[in-house]
Amino acid sequence: MIPDVLALPLEEARRLLEAAGATPRVSETRPPRGGAGEGVLRVIRQQDGDEVVLTVTHERFDRPAPPAAPAR
Numbered sequence: 001m002i003p004d005v006l007a008l009p010l011e012e013a014r015r016l017l018e019a020a021g022a023t024p025r026v027s028e029t030r031p032p033r034g035g036a037g038e039g040v041l042r043v044i045r046q047q048d049g050d051e052v053v054l055t056v057t058h059e060r061f062d063r064p065a066p067p068a069a070p071a072r
Helices: 010-019
Strands: 025-028 036-047 053-064
Touching: 010 036, 010 053
Parallel strands: 025 053
Antiparallel strands: 036 053
């Protein structure tokens, strides 16, 4: 049986899945406006089937500053 690893840090999720006999494929996602990722990678989606696919993202993102308004 494949364990539910949603919201776990990636390394812990990978360890649990491998102990259950599954080797997960990992896909990282980022916000559309970018920014530097901070903190550990966490599982935000788990797809089970012929293979286990984990979608992960950083806990926090340092968002880029908005562009400055043009001078008048």
